[in-house]
Amino acid sequence: MPGNRTTESWRSRRPWSFRSSRRSHRTAAAAVSAGLALCAVLTGCSGTDGSTSAGGKVVLRYTWWGNPDRAARTEAAVDLFEKKYPDVDVQTSFAGYEAYKQKLATQAAGGDAPDVMQLDYRMIDQYASGGVLLDLGTQQAALKTGEFEPGLLATGRLNGKQYAVPQGRGTETVVHDPAQWKEAGLEPPADASDGGWTWEQWADTMRVLKERTGTPGGTDPGQSEDAFEVWLRGQGKSLYTKDNELGFSVDDLTRWWTFTDNLRREGVVSAAEQTTQIDGSVENTPLGRGTASSDMNWDAPASGYLALIPDGIALAPMPSGADGTPGQYFKPSMFMGIAADTGSPQQAAQLIDFMLNDREAAAVLGASRGIPVNESIRAEIAPQLKDFDKTIYAYQATLEGKLNTPPQAPPSGDSALQTTFQRDYDQVSYERMSPREAAQDYVTEAKAELRS
Structure with missing residues (x-):
């Protein structure tokens, strides 16, 4: 994982987002926005070391990533x-x-890891195997997981131990501009019933969009490891095996990159100059720039398109394999974990339990971290959801019971391999390497990375 290895104590500074007293009022929305920018400049925020305060209270450090809306909701839940x-x-x-x-x-x-931390899917293996995370099985009295989906809960396990618990669930989607699609006389499948649509049907739709709108139908998915994983699973394969080795061959990746490169050459998905500008923000996707009619993204982050597309957006399921096998799955949107060396493991577990299982907290948090994983809470908050939270809930409801079990958390090397995947496909899209040459290069480097 990248980052400056020089340790910086939480005591070293008190930036805007640190809260030394819970008696203080919440930061105003404008201050939150300014503070998020400041945190980015400072490479994160910091707080105070120690497990007890001057008043004798147990002190927990809790940290997460997100936008100002997520921060405001989280602060309100922590107050509760x-x-x-x-x-x-x-x-x-x-x-x-x-x-x-x-x-x-x-x-x-x-x-100096915080007591309670938000984790990404790709962080679990690295931090658990590195001894950073506490085995949550030691805190079963304080942290209840009985109402979590078993498949989602299992994604936070490593070598039989539960190191992290999911906070919410998300899934991939073909996010699109429904006004453009309607003008083109097209409508994507509303759900995944009977296989939804196959990759070939999706490709044909991209061709029609290009013909009738004059712009590419979608973002070139060849650069996305996430899209490749959906395609692979639709073929009955996986990105990684249970032993954390590659679950696919050079031939598999060659097929995928040949498929997407042919679409790029036809001009029905984004050109290399557009695709290589993708940086994780919706603003720099072809759909966000108005140079394509759709994109493949995760459902919750797709809310960012609302500020960019005047007529709004809609969500459609990901394409399936030729025989209707779905490659799409419900993925934990993010996790919570506890530092292995925390001085207050019980209280840290109580905080996680509260954030995931308390009804009042759920009402405050909404879908800010994805649809809740607690099944009874998910049903309770559904009528209260508004705006795009409601759209996400409705979209996921169309997929309920139709997707396969999520894979285990990927090995720690996957974080670096995401960049390698994009880099090698850039060579294909700029026609510097053939799909097979790039696939061979990637598989060789991936195997070396996973062995290290």
Whole structure:
């Protein structure tokens, strides 16, 4: 994981998002926005070391990544927690995702990980195998998971131990501009019934969109490891085996990149110059720039398109294999974990339990981290959801019971391999390498990365 390895104590500075006292009022929305930018500049936020405050309370450091809306909702939920547990003082901090990753890597390397932390799917193996995360099985009395979907819960396990629990669930989607599609006389499948649509049917739709709108039908999915995984699973294969080895061959990746490169050459998906501008933000996708009619993304982040597309957006299922086998799955949108060396494991577990299982907290948090994984809470908050949260819930409801079990968390090397995947496909899309040459290069490097 990238990041400056010089340890920086939480005591070293008090940026805007650190809360030394829970008696203080919440930061105004404008201040939250300004603070998020500041956190990014400072490569994360920091707080105060120690497990007890001057008043004798247990002090927990809780950190996450996200936007100002997620921060405001989280702060409100933490207030509720402290009212229920007045002997605990929770000191919070957050930052943008890239800054958060770097800060957490620095803290973990220096033995200064926060008591409770938000984790990405790709962080679990690295931090669990590195001894950073607590085995949550030791805190079953405080942290209840009986109402979590078993398949989702299993994604936070490593070698039989539960190191992280999912906070919400998300899934991939073909997010599109329905006004453009309607003008082209097209309508994507509303759900995944009877296989929804296959990759070939999706490709034909992209061709019609290009013909009738004059712009590519969608973003070139060849650069996306996530899209490749959906395609692979539709073929009955996987990105990784249970032993954390590659689950596909050079031939498999050659087929995928030949398929997507042919579409690029036809001009029905985005050109290389557009695709290589993708940086994780919706603003720099072809759909966000108005140079394509659709994109493949995760459902919750797709809300960012609402500010860019005047007539709104709609969500359609991902394509399936030729025989209707779905490759799409419900993935934990993010996890919560506890530092292995926390001085207050019980209170840390109580905080996680509250954030995931408390009804009042759920009403405050909404779908800010994805649709809740607690099944009874998910049903309870559904009528309260508004705007795009409601859209996500309705979309996921069309997929209920139709998707396969999610894979285990990927090996730690996958974070680096995502970049390698994009780099090698860039060579294909700029016609510097053939799909097979690039596939051979990727598989060779991936095997070396996974062995290291």
